[in-house]
Amino acid sequence: MIATAFFQDVDFITAAYIVAFGMFISGLAKLTSPTTAVQGNKIAAVGMGIAVVATLLNPDLGGSDFALIAVGLIIGTVIGVPSARNVKMTAMPQMVALFNGVGGGAVALIAWAEFRTAHGDLSADLSVGIPLVFAAIVGSISFWGSNVAFGKLQGLISGSPIKIPAGLFVNIALLAIAIASGVAILLGSTSEGLFVLILVSAAVLGNLAVLPIGGADMPVVISTLNAFTGLSAAAAGIALDNYALIVAGMIVGASGTILTDQMAKAMNRSIGSVLLGGFGGEAPAAGNDPTRPGETGGAVRSTSAADVAILLAYARLVVVVPGYGLAVAQAQHTVREMAKALEKKGIEVKYAIHPVAGRMPGHMNVLLAEADVPYDQLKEMDDINGEFSRTDVSLVIGANDVTNPDARLKADSPIYGMPILNVDESKQIIVLKRSMASGFAGIENPLFYNDKTQMLFGDAKASVAEITSELGQL
Amino acid sequence: MIATAFFQDVDFITAAYIVAFGMFISGLAKLTSPTTAVQGNKIAAVGMGIAVVATLLNPDLGGSDFALIAVGLIIGTVIGVPSARNVKMTAMPQMVALFNGVGGGAVALIAWAEFRTAHGDLSADLSVGIPLVFAAIVGSISFWGSNVAFGKLQGLISGSPIKIPAGLFVNIALLAIAIASGVAILLGSTSEGLFVLILVSAAVLGNLAVLPIGGADMPVVISTLNAFTGLSAAAAGIALDNYALIVAGMIVGASGTILTDQMAKAMNRSIGSVLLGGFGGEAPAAGNDPTRPGETGGAVRSTSAADVAILLAYARLVVVVPGYGLAVAQAQHTVREMAKALEKKGIEVKYAIHPVAGRMPGHMNVLLAEADVPYDQLKEMDDINGEFSRTDVSLVIGANDVTNPDARLKADSPIYGMPILNVDESKQIIVLKRSMASGFAGIENPLFYNDKTQMLFGDAKASVAEITSELGQL
Amino acid sequence: MASTILTSLAILVLAAFVGFQVISKVPNTLHTPLMSGTNAIHGIVLLGGLVAIGHADGFLSRFLIVIAIAFGTINVVGGFLVTDRMLSMFKKKPEPPKDSGDPAA
Amino acid sequence: MASTILTSLAILVLAAFVGFQVISKVPNTLHTPLMSGTNAIHGIVLLGGLVAIGHADGFLSRFLIVIAIAFGTINVVGGFLVTDRMLSMFKKKPEPPKDSGDPAA
């Protein structure tokens, strides 16, 4: 009995919370370095387990509560575990969007339930009322915004920007409605309809804010909404006087903001320009005729796998430039085989990793690591850019925008100013892609019309396999 | 009236505390970068002002309290401001020791006063009692330890290690006495004598712990005691339920620990080996006969200012290696003049800054910055060490230990393993010092017996001035 | 002693500083795992559901909270699992003997 | 709501994390100013004196606290002033026109 009372003591629960958030913080700190990241994630997960168990000791919980809790936990586990287990690596970003969305949704629902528990009277204690209204608005925005982001990345909604007429004005109006309803409730109204209006207007706002943003910017959007969910969780924590919620939520809110900023910078975007709608989106391909002369005046030269193999065999340094197409073709293992064949011949192979190659940061690292490419052959953009001038052959596999010299040269290009891989400085350039279609940014790439460039058309995986087999016969 | 009540509200005071510790944290963050450090210190100071003013609003304070507070504030200001203003740059470390000590002393005194206010009954509420006993022990150690450190650096006590017979045993016994007395009080004893025994045994411990440590290690000791004072302040904060004290004290406790570790590493020491007593100390000089052949068998070559000037005039790259002797001679401005004369002749001049040259970290930077040496000519050890081999003349001005090749070569040298400036790699070496006396570590320096080395004996400032005037006549 | 809300604010402010500082300079490749990891941590909202159900009454309130708990659970378990999967890709495998060792071209 | 001591502990733990993180990698030259700056910040003990005097009684107690206040004040004003003096040495002066511009040897 006494023991039970001790464990159910508020102080015991709070002590467990302190341990839990300590583990969140150290876990997060470890997540920022490649060598400790796996461990950091596990530490944070254990902290979460401790926080949940401690909360279940709460003496307020009765038998029927536990039944309902069990229902919720089981539903959540049955849905969450398989989706996390089975999602393809390339679909990770939209999965994160989904998980983030349900978090925001949970906050909004809890705020609503708490409103009902208080019989709608939030004016009595504003230190509870204000955070609840905040949680409702931000949670609802995050839920719906994340769902739209998921839909875009998953291809359920068009990835290209969907312009809303007078978008900014409508969004401001929606936010005003949500806030006004909140103020009315805080001033004494107990109307549940008003509370639902908060949730609904925030929901519409969440939809309309994300729809006009192109798919390319979705990682930044998801990161922003991630920080939002954290802030709403912290607000819920203040309302419920729960330290674990306050600390964990606020840490995510703060670190998420910094992270969003860093992600945007890596893609050469600012958070502001992303949220106000950007280029991105799968604009129609600029040209599909493989031999059409480019803007630069030069013509496109097409080559064969056998010729490429010979070129490679006489190189000393080959740099592989992977891009989104390599991920689509799932050519990572095949590329690794080719590299091994080259290394057997004493040829040095390096991989040039652009920070935003593919469709999520780290996309290429993830893929190539999966194919067991030695870590020290993966070169970050800043490290490899100096080496292209002494590179004999650059093998561009399914990459496009991240090699586009217009980013350096053409001031009116939509990607002008983005740091790119200086592939055009190498002695020979081979580009593997299926057609002359453009990449994500929907623009022409003068690299393809460069005199030093030859195109090997076809699916990346098939082309690389062919090169490898030709290499074997040399 | 209402306004007064509002400002005297606990919540208002707490809100001010939150602002204050927010400013401490951002101030501290800015203090870690050279460009923002000045601003950071000011922000923290303003935060302190806010915290003090808010505390004075406490309605518990009566008229006579304010009189006493005024007395304390005035005494403190009258002592603190002039000493901070007038202390010489080279005496900064001992000044910091003194300021740190009084902080620890204040904590110990407050703990004692609180014990008296509680009529000695600390057993009633252990969540107050335990922190108070902790504050008393650690505060007292910090006060006395810091005073000894001050005495050593100021030359009031011998800087060399003073060995205490069975020191470790005595220290453990003293700590045991302090803790046992504390436990007795926490278990119900209300004897004031017992509390004073805590303070006294901790005081003796503070003295005995620092006395055996050599003067060279004092910066590490002061940093350790700095962290101690922070921890004791945090404990006092818990006892007084004062958030500002808890947060500020704990931040200093934690950051001070990290800082101590970094300082010790920069001096190639571990905290453990420092606190258990080390080499350091002003051991008697190894030899004073300028021409006595060194251990290396070579003889010492002495030169003249005129010869040095000619050597310098034909150099392309001259590296100045400043050390403690430059600080003693206050030769920084004279050196700057010489460098200007050399640069006029198109000769490149750089300064090689060893992290522990002088008597405090950053000592050389401070001195040379005072003489307006351009920031980009100051080279950290790791940056300059690669350049000595292409240096025509290294001008060693009052430096000794930080150039001692034994640290690299002689495994039984007391400084073996310390990273040093590889002056011996340069083509010619000129050493400016007054005699063949040894430096801080009290050991011979084979550099002086190197075939490439010539000694210019005399006070650094006078010698440099002579060189400069000779340069003018070339 | 300070009131509940001021205590909460003090904790909130400190947590914000922790959050700002913990992410200093992260390599680009860790952006997505880090986003996913912080995403899992805000699954802490699950606790809100566990607390709220203790004092909720009426069918609708309980229903809302059960959904919230399910959502929170998805956020937590899905978040940590996905992060772990992403990170397992980065794990340094025991370096295979380098093939480039026999130049024969 | 959690008791005073648990609230204090929560704040203590968060402050410790802030303290650990805020000092990541500091250049050697800033070690002494940083030590001096943190030293000034723990002058916050001054507040302890200001609070304690409000409920102290008896001559000795008040006497001890007045000394504590004086000590704390020395710590604060001396600490910040000394730090400022140290740092003013590091301030980048407006770069003087570089003399090395006319090689004439």
Ligand SMILES: NC(=O)c1ccc[n+]([C@@H]2O[C@H](COP(=O)([O-])OP(=O)(O)OC[C@H]3O[C@@H](n4cnc5c(N)ncnc54)[C@H](OP(=O)(O)O)[C@@H]3O)[C@@H](O)[C@H]2O)c1
């Ligand atoms: N990394 C991120 O976080 C992120 C997130 C969102 C958006 N983005 C954006 O995505 C772009 C990434 O640049 P990127 O160079 O990696 O890719 P990209 O510019 O999108 O180009 C990919 C190219 O791969 C080719 N391709 C597609 N499937 C292929 C297959 N099966 N075999 C061979 N080639 C195939 C396509 O040409 P064909 O159709 O002719 O084959 C396409 O031109 C940037 O604009 C970046 O801003 C990045």
Ligand SMILES: NC(=O)c1ccc[n+]([C@@H]2O[C@H](COP(=O)([O-])OP(=O)(O)OC[C@H]3O[C@@H](n4cnc5c(N)ncnc54)[C@H](OP(=O)(O)O)[C@@H]3O)[C@@H](O)[C@H]2O)c1
């Ligand atoms: N930086 C820190 O934080 C710190 C703190 C404590 C201890 N230490 C220790 O201090 C030492 C610093 O090395 P260091 O090379 O800078 O100094 P050092 O090894 O102490 O040598 C200084 C030399 O300057 C000469 N000197 C003294 N007054 C002079 C004057 N007026 N004119 C010309 N020369 C003069 C002395 O020789 P003469 O007497 O022959 O002139 C002495 O040999 C290291 O052992 C370090 O570990 C450093």
